[in-house]
Amino acid sequence: xxxxxxxxxxxxxxxxxxxxxxxxxxxxxxxxxxxxxxxxxxxxxxxxxxxxxxxxxxxxxxxxxxxxxxxxxxxxxxxxxxxxxxxxxxxxxxxxxxxxxxxxxxxxxxxxxxxxxxxxxxxxxxxxxxxxxxxxxxxxxxxxxxxxxxxxxxxxxxxxxxxxxxxxxxxxxxxxxxxxxxxxxxxxxxxxxxxxxxxxxxxxxxxxxxxxxxxxxxxxxxxxxxxxxxxxxxxxxxxxxxxxxxxxxxxxxxxxxxxxxxxxxxxxxxx
Amino acid sequence: xxxxxxxxxxxxxxxxxxxxxxxxxxxxxxxxxxxxxxxxxxxxxxxxxxxxxxxxxxxxxxxxxxxxxxxxxxxxxxxxxxxxxxxxxxxxxxxxxxxxxxxxxxxxxxxxxxxxxxxxxxxxxxxxxxxxxxxxxxxxxxxxxxxxxxxxxxxxxxxxxxxxxxxxxxxxxxxxxxxxxxxxxxxxxxxxxxxxxxxxxxxxxxxxxxxxxxxxxxxxxxxxxxxxxxxxxxxxxxxxxxxxxxxxxxxxxxxxxxxxxxxxxxxxxxxxxxxxxxxxxxxxxxxxxxxxxxxxxxxxxxxxxxxxxxxxxxxxxxxxxxxxxxxxxxxxxxxxxxxxxxxxxx
Amino acid sequence: xxxxxxxxxxxxxxxxxxxxxxxxxxxxxxxxxxxxxxxxxxxxxxxxxxxxxxxxxxxxxxxxxxxxxxxxxxx
Numbered sequence: 001x002x003x004x005x006x007x008x009x010x011x012x013x014x015x016x017x018x019x020x021x022x023x024x025x026x027x028x029x030x031x032x033x034x035x036x037x038x039x040x041x042x043x044x045x046x047x048x049x050x051x052x053x054x055x056x057x058x059x060x061x062x063x064x065x066x067x068x069x070x071x072x073x074x075x076x077x078x079x080x081x082x083x084x085x086x087x088x089x090x091x092x093x094x095x096x097x098x099x100x101x102x103x104x105x106x107x108x109x110x111x112x113x114x115x116x117x118x119x120x121x122x123x124x125x126x127x128x129x130x131x132x133x134x135x136x137x138x139x140x141x142x143x144x145x146x147x148x149x150x151x152x153x154x155x156x157x158x159x160x161x162x163x164x165x166x167x168x169x170x171x172x173x174x175x176x177x178x179x180x181x182x183x184x185x186x187x188x189x190x191x192x193x194x195x196x197x198x199x200x201x202x203x204x205x206x207x208x209x210x211x212x213x214x215x216x217x218x219x220x221x222x223x224x225x226x227x228x229x230x231x232x233x234x235x236x237x238x239x240x241x242x243x244x245x246x247x248x249x250x251x252x253x254x255x256x257x258x259x260x261x262x263x264x265x266x267x268x269x270x271x
Numbered sequence: 272x273x274x275x276x277x278x279x280x281x282x283x284x285x286x287x288x289x290x291x292x293x294x295x296x297x298x299x300x301x302x303x304x305x306x307x308x309x310x311x312x313x314x315x316x317x318x319x320x321x322x323x324x325x326x327x328x329x330x331x332x333x334x335x336x337x338x339x340x341x342x343x344x345x346x347x348x349x350x351x352x353x354x355x356x357x358x359x360x361x362x363x364x365x366x367x368x369x370x371x372x373x374x375x376x377x378x379x380x381x382x383x384x385x386x387x388x389x390x391x392x393x394x395x396x397x398x399x400x401x402x403x404x405x406x407x408x409x410x411x412x413x414x415x416x417x418x419x420x421x422x423x424x425x426x427x428x429x430x431x432x433x434x435x436x437x438x439x440x441x442x443x444x445x446x447x448x449x450x451x452x453x454x455x456x457x458x459x460x461x462x463x464x465x466x467x468x469x470x471x472x473x474x475x476x477x478x479x480x481x482x483x484x485x486x487x488x489x490x491x492x493x494x495x496x497x498x499x500x501x502x503x504x505x506x507x508x509x510x511x512x513x514x515x516x517x518x519x520x521x522x523x524x525x526x527x528x529x530x531x532x533x534x535x536x537x538x539x540x541x542x543x544x545x546x547x548x549x550x551x552x553x554x555x556x557x558x559x560x561x562x563x564x565x566x567x568x569x570x571x572x573x574x575x576x577x578x579x580x581x582x583x584x585x586x587x588x589x590x591x592x593x594x595x596x597x598x599x600x601x602x603x604x605x606x607x608x609x610x611x612x613x614x615x616x617x
Numbered sequence: 618x619x620x621x622x623x624x625x626x627x628x629x630x631x632x633x634x635x636x637x638x639x640x641x642x643x644x645x646x647x648x649x650x651x652x653x654x655x656x657x658x659x660x661x662x663x664x665x666x667x668x669x670x671x672x673x674x675x676x677x678x679x680x681x682x683x684x685x686x687x688x689x690x691x692x
Contacts (some may be wrong), residue, residue, distance in 0.1 A: 017530040031628075032680040032690035045684065048640035052684025069467035084473045090463040092334045092474035095357050098327035101291075101319065103341065105331025106463065109289055113465045131327075132620070134320040135476075208646040208678035226564070241640075248640035 029172050032236040035059040037088045039069050044082070049247020050238025051080050053205045054147060057215045058116070059087065061222050069113045072106050074099050076128075078120035079153040097128030100135035103142045114225055116143040121160035122152050129161075132187065136231050139196030143221045144233040146187065149240040150259065157243030161185045164262055169243065186269040188235050198230035204237035206255035210265070229271060237263055274409040275439040278368055278432065279304035281416030282340050283518045286453030287312040287366070289332035289339040291325040294381040295347045297436035298370035302342065322347035328355030333363040334474045336462030340421050342368035343385050344436070346377065348394070355429050356395030359491070360476030362461075364423035366416065367401070368432040369437040373599030381599025382436035382522055387576035390433050391550045396485070398488055400495050402430040402502065403549040405520040409443040415547075420458035424458070426498055433549060435572070437522040437601065488575045498551055507543030507560075509535070515566040515615050518544045518557070518581050523570050523602065530607035537608075539615045549577070557584035567591045568614050570607055572600065630668050633687035639663030643679035643688065652679060658678020 034040060038059035045051045058128065062068050068089050075083040077096040084091035093103040099117045107115040123147050124132050135142065151169055152158040158171040162184050166175040176184075191197045199221060203214035214236055221232035237259050239251035279301050282290070290305040300325065302318070309316035310493070315332070319325035325341045332339035343351065348369045358365055371386050373379040388394075389402045400421050404415040412434055419430040456462065463472055478484040508531065519527040524545040534541040536562065546553050561567070567589055569578040580595045585591055594610040596602045630651075632643075637659060643666050644652045651673045652666050659665045666679075675692030 028688060031675060031692045032677040032688070034686045034689075038686060042636055043685065047638035047684075048642060049684055052686065053682065056686050070465040072463045072465060074331075075610075081477060082479075084471075084475065088466075088471055090472050092331070092463055093357070093361065093476060094330070095327060095353050098323060098330075098354065101324040101327035102331035102334070104317065105289065105291070105328035105333075106335045108317065108335045108642050109332045109335045109339075110464070130320050131324055134324065138317075205682075208681040211681050218523050248642055249645050252642060252645070 009150045012207060017136070035063045037063050039088055041086070043086055045079065046242045048239050048241040048251055050147065050149065050205045050236065053211055054145065054214070054236055054238065055086055056082065057211070057218050058118070058145065060156040060215060060217045062089070064219070065222060065226065067114050067222070067226065070112065071074045072110065072113050072115050074103050074106070074115070074119070076119055076123045077154070078123055078251070079122065080118055080147070081154065083118055090182050097126070098131055099121050099123055099128060100131040100140070100142070100144065104138070104140050106136055107140060107142050111141070114222065116145060116222070118147070120153070121150065121162045125166050125185050133191065133194070135185060135190045136233070137194045139198070139230045141225055141228060141230055143225050144217065146233060147236040147238050147261040148235050150265065151237040151240050153240050153243055153245040164258065184265060188233065191233065192269045193198070196231055197269060198271050199224045199232040202235040202237070202263055202265050202267055204255055204260055205235065206239065206252040235263070237265070272409065272444050272445055273300055273440055274412045274434065275300035275370065276304045277409040277413040277435070277445045278342070278416045278439070279308060280447065281413035282366065282420065283308050284311065284447070284449050285338060285417040285420035285451040287338045287340050287420060288454070289324060289329065289337050290314070290341065291317040291319045291328035292342050293319055293322045293325055293347060295344045297372055297382070297439050298342050298344050298368065300439070301368065301370070306610065318353065322350040323354070326351040329365045329570060330354055330358055330363060332489065333365045334361070334463050336456045336459045336464055336604070338364070338424070340366040340368065342370065344370050344372045345374050345383070347387065349384060352389070352395035355401060356397050356399060357476055358429045359399035360397065361474050362427040363429070363474065364427055365429045366419045366423055366432065368416065368434065371433065371435040375402040379599045380436060380437070382572065382601060383597070383599050384435060384521060384572040384576070385574070385597070386433065387549065387571070387573060390431050391552070391580070393401060399491060400550050402426070402428060402498060403433050405433050405547060405549050406438060407521050407525045407545065408438065410445045411442060412438060413445050413447070422502060424454070424492060428494065428498070433521065435522050451522040502548060503551050503553050503556070504547035505556050506545040506547060507542070507556065508545070509540075510544070510560050510564070512540055513542035513564055514540040515568060515611060516542045516544050516560060516564050517568045517570055517607070517611065518546070518577070519570040520546050521571050522576065526602055526604055527528050527570050527607050530611060533604060533608050534611045539611060541611050552580050552584070554580070554584035557581060558586065561585040564613055565589045568610055569593045570602060570610070571595045572602070573597060626691045628690060629670065629692070630673065630679060631689045632666055632668060634665045634667070635660040636687045637661070637663065637665035638685060638687055639665060640680045640684060641666060642684070646674065646678045646682045648678065649673060660675040
């Protein structure tokens with residue numbers, strides 16, 4: 001049930017027929033469908049949550065690279081703790097924050113498998129900061145997908161290291177005060193100076209356009225691992241309509257107007 | 272070789288191919304030994320950023336189907352407790368070595384037995400047990416570490432070697448004898464190897480469905496009962512004609528054995544029970560002996576931890592005295608002999 | 618400069634009505650306004666997004682943004 005790419009030879013010799021690979025479920029070409037590796041079930045995420053989109057992008061990339069049978073994923077604590085319910089490949093749990101360490105244990109013993117982690121703000125940038133930095137510093141040939149939605153969703157919307165100044169959360173009731181709570185952290189910029197960190201990019205899923213870019217970045221990150229080039233990490237700015245207290249559409253707009261202003265989109269480091 | 276090195280060699284003989292650790296006295300020789308041996312044999316050695324990271328790397332390597340080990344000393348073992356609980360909940364094998372030092376807190380670097388409760392009664396959260404082996408020599412450090420891998424794989428449960436700084440540091444001759452069959456990935460269909468040719472595997476301890484976690488716990492408890500029935504190991508000296516049995520493990524047992532010999536030489540009918548598995552504890556052995564022997568003396572390098580399990584096993588049938596040294600203090604043979612004499616008279 | 622005649626694509630989408638959570642991200646990402654909010658509630662108790670045929674080009678932006686992956690696109 002994979003979407004097939006239409007091969008189209010534009011600019012071909014005059015009169016040459018335009019070829020296309022065609023699937024015809026009902027007489028028309030299907031150009032977009034669920035990737036095979038993304039299980040066809042309802043997910044538990046809130047309406048407008050970015051997880052559903054990012055889960056799908058990862059599955060599309062895995063299917064397109066044909067690596068499903070090699071993938072071992074680590075799904076730690078966070079709203080996506082049960083990501084293994086949605087992915088049709090090997091997955092393990094990890095204690096909160098220890099995810100890159102678990103990934104290291106797997107990748108070092110199984111270097112030919114493709115090992116990726118799927119982590120939120122708390123897991124990667126609070127409790128797991130040391131593990132994140134040291135996995136990058138050791139240049140572990142793993143891929144980290146970092147979902148940055150500026151809050152701790154699973155536990156009820158508390159402040160995250162990535163919460164913006166002035167943002168109201170369950171533990172910054174009057175808005176994050178830089179004096180009291182410190183500054184939001186840009187993790188990719190912290191990792192960039194480390195020689196072990198090879199490919200770092202920040203993307204977003206607030207619009208279809210940016211989501212396509214996000215997919216390209218995730219593809220590049222997985223290719224970095226497949227090619228044995230070292231540590232890759234993609235930070236994905238994501239919506240949390242519930243704990244931002246706004247509709248999904250407004251949450252997407254907030255990323256464009258506020259979040260992406262502080263967390264600039266684009267390549268932070270590449271090779 | 273020193274006990275720490277012997278422990279490392281025991282791991283190598285058992286087919287351990289992954290080690291992650293963090294330096295802490297008095298087990299640094301073990302970390303260094305594994306650093307060299309892993310590189311020599313093409314295994315993986317990682318000096319992790321913390322003891323937390325190390326146990327989780329072991330979790331990952333174990334989930335991937337390999338024999339993995341970490342080691343530390345008391346405060347570092349405290350850090351590993353969450354990871355050990357996860358491994359027990361996920362039913363992952365793995366070996367943890369605790370070369371105990373004085374505590375609580377930063378304590379000192381002298382040998383101690385203050386982590387018995389931590390090892391045997393839980394340490395981490397939830398209803399789980401780890402198989403705990405208590406060596407009393409460099410030879411046993413080698414043999415028990417190797418055995419720990421086999422038991423750990425057999426039961427899909429973490430196993431812990433409860434040594435101490437004295438054992439870790441002492442230099443003794445050891446016999447290198449291979450008895451372990453090594454790692455057998457085929458016996459681990461649950462491992463994460465990439466889902467080629469099979470349905471995907473999930474390693475998890477989170478069970479939110481109605482009644483699911485309780486059912487899982489019942490399964491774990493049944494496993495622990497099986498281990499209790501099959502894997503108790505204990506060494507008994509002179510139980511048939513003793514008036515007083517000393518109960519001790521590890522270094523304390525070694526010193527106590529000498530004290531018992533001296534007591535015998537003085538005409539006191541003393542014996543020694545040396546549990547080798549601290550979990551499962553040899554409660555049946557102790558209970559049977561308590562039918563005839565009416566005096567027990569538990570000797571530990573702690574404020575008294577195993578003594579509680581002895582009292583439970585004795586169940587009021589006999590008197591249980593305790594002698595302990597805390598904070599890195601090591602009892603001498605004569606101290607223990609004095610305690611035996613005192614107990615024999617009163 | 619070569620001029621290549623390309624047939625203007627006409628598209629259509631299918632949305633699985635009862636799995637829609639009503640986030641409406643598809644609506645704001647459709648360049649041609651071809652998705653509307655339904656009048657009636659679906660089984661989840663929300664008004665799902667529905668396809669409104671017209672000048673849909675099958676660009677699939679709706680499907681790309683849909684967090685539920687319940688939109689199929691045909692061109």
